Amino acid sequence: MALADPTRRAIFEKLAEGRLSVAELARVMPVSQPAISQHLKVLKEARLVVDQPAGARRIYSIDPSGLGPLRQWLDRFWDEQLAAFKTLADGDETE
Amino acid sequence: MALADPTRRAIFEKLAEGRLSVAELARVMPVSQPAISQHLKVLKEARLVVDQPAGARRIYSIDPSGLGPLRQWLDRFWDEQLAAFKTLADGDETE
DNA sequence: AATTATGATAAGTCATGACTTATGAAGCGA
DNA sequence: TCGCTTCATAAGTCATGACTTATCATAATT
Incomplete structure (x- = not known):
């Protein structure tokens, strides 16, 4: 269950409020950027979020x-x- | 999240089909009786199940x-x- | 009373996974 | 092109928690 982890739920809830890039999430959350990326990977595999490249950035939003x-x-x-x-x-x- | 663990979800689903004692759950599930008791404790604390003494046994059911x-x-x-x-x-x- | 069944707890092991720092690849602006 | 930002991955650490066996308390049975 991808939503089991509290940090991952927090990320998910942030994304529920609006689309965000990895860096924006990392700024808001109390964990490092790689941690964010790792969580996003799990959420993406669980089909809970989708990502979309935007230049050097990558915008994540809820699926x-x-x-x-x-x-x-x-x-x-x-x-x-x-x-x-x-x-x-x-x-x-x-x- | 108490339902994060697959074994715990399985226990929960068994109980959804009907009230069961610890021993009955232990007979059905592929883990030991103490493991069952430990999972039931978590489920109980999460208010997902309720228990009711019945002699030496203890009947669990979904809340x-x-x-x-x-x-x-x-x-x-x-x-x-x-x-x-x-x-x-x-x-x-x-x- | 002695035996058996039931279930909770204690204690210890072990795998998983949530983090970290380090690093490299890719895009953008000067 | 150089530097800056963004992001993903690699590698390693560490805490959590899901299991085990051992044991004790309680209740039913003979």
């Missing part, structure tokens, strides 16, 4: 479709558990 | 409300990004 699988996974449990709860609430004493 | 914060976090990005996309799609050439 919203990357959140789809997580959302689906989450919705599945959400529905299952709601259904299970409903069953219990409906005066079920199977257990 | 669906624990998924609420994750869902909220996810929805926030979802909406933000959809809005951002809409802005772009609406013939915006700011960039």
Whole structure:
């Protein structure tokens, strides 16, 4: 899970506010530039961000479709558990 | 993030199918009973599962409300990004 | 009471991964 | 072209955490 690491989540949240270059991220975050690049690599492989060259710089932005699988996974449990709860609430004493 | 670890996610998914004791989980999962207990401790602290003593055993089940914060976090990005996309799609050439 | 089953904790090992500094490649401006 | 900036990768360090075996407490069973 690419969003497990707090630093990576922070980067992701920064990018959610707007497109940023690596250097801009490095200025804001409390870690070195290589650390940023490494995190971006993981996020990119997870399809959570996309990058786009702009001269010597490289602009990163969020790939919203990357959140789809997580959302689906989450919705599945959400529905299952709601259904299970409903069953219990409906005066079920199977257990 | 308690759901970062694959083993822990597997435990969580097992519990999503129904309430289980520690021994039952240990029988199904490819790790030792102490490992199971340790994972359950993390899940419990994250409010993702609840436990209930039943004699010498202890029954674990999912606490669906624990998924609420994750869902909220996810929805926030979802909406933000959809809005951002809409802005772009609406013939915006700011960039 | 003795045995067995269950589950939590302690202690130690080991792999993973999040960081660092160093460095090289590529683009831009003087 | 030289220097400056930007970024990625290499290599190494170090902390975290996911496992193990050992053990103890508690509860059910005979």
